[in-house]
Amino acid sequence: MAAEERMPLVEKRGTVVQRDCTAYSGTRCRFCELGTYVNQLNGLSHCFPCTTCDTGHGLFVKRNCTPKTDTVCDVLNGYHCKDLIDSNGCSLAEKHSQCAAGQRIKEPGTSRSDTVCEDCQPGFFSRDGVNCTAWKICSNRQIKVKGSSTSDVVCGRTSSQHYFVFLPFLLCSVAFTSLVTG
Incomplete structure (x- = not known):
C-alpha cells in the first residue's frame, strides 16, 4: 500500500491541488467545498465559487x-x-417588454425571446397595448369624435345636426306666424 500512496494522483473534476508533488510524494488533491466547483481537469489550488x-x-x-x-x-x-x-x-x-397604447402583442414573450409589439392598423385602437379593437361604426353624420390608434370613435349627434332638426320646425313656425298675422 505504501507504494500505491506514493503514486501521483490525477487532478480531476471536482478536485484541486492540496499539495504539489515532490521527489518523495505524489500530488495530493482535495475535493471542492460546498458552494464551489471545478468542471475540468486542472492544476488549480482553489475551486471556483458557484454562480x-x-x-x-x-x-x-x-x-x-x-x-x-x-x-x-x-x-x-x-x-x-x-x-x-x-x-x-x-x-x-x-x-418582457410591455406594448404601448396604440399597439398590440404580435408575439408573446418566452423564456428565450422578448415580446414583439405591432402598431394597430388604421381603423383599430388599443388602450392597453394588448389587443387592437375595431372602431365603432357610425354614420358620417353621427361621428362626434374621430378615432385614433389609442381611442375609439365617439358616435352621437353633432351640434350642427341640432340646427337641421330644428330648422324645419323654425321655418314652419315663421311661415305659420306670417299667415296668421299677415
Missing part, C-alpha cells in the same frame, strides 16, 4: 451546483434570457 441565480433579476436555480458542475440558472415567468449559456442556462434576464 448565484438572483430571483430579483428574473433568474431561478434550474440545477444546483455540485463539486463538478456550476449552478445552472433559468428565467422566471415574465422574463427572457439576454445572455444564454450554451443551451441549458442563462446568466442575465430581462423583463
Whole structure:
C-alpha cells in the first residue's frame, strides 16, 4: 500500500491541488467545498465559487451546483434570457417588454425571446397595448369624435345636426306666424 500512496494522483473534476508533488510524494488533491466547483481537469489550488441565480433579476436555480458542475440558472415567468449559456442556462434576464397604447402583442414573450409589439392598423385602437379593437361604426353624420390608434370613435349627434332638426320646425313656425298675422 505504501507504494500505491506514493503514486501521483490525477487532478480531476471536482478536485484541486492540496499539495504539489515532490521527489518523495505524489500530488495530493482535495475535493471542492460546498458552494464551489471545478468542471475540468486542472492544476488549480482553489475551486471556483458557484454562480448565484438572483430571483430579483428574473433568474431561478434550474440545477444546483455540485463539486463538478456550476449552478445552472433559468428565467422566471415574465422574463427572457439576454445572455444564454450554451443551451441549458442563462446568466442575465430581462423583463418582457410591455406594448404601448396604440399597439398590440404580435408575439408573446418566452423564456428565450422578448415580446414583439405591432402598431394597430388604421381603423383599430388599443388602450392597453394588448389587443387592437375595431372602431365603432357610425354614420358620417353621427361621428362626434374621430378615432385614433389609442381611442375609439365617439358616435352621437353633432351640434350642427341640432340646427337641421330644428330648422324645419323654425321655418314652419315663421311661415305659420306670417299667415296668421299677415
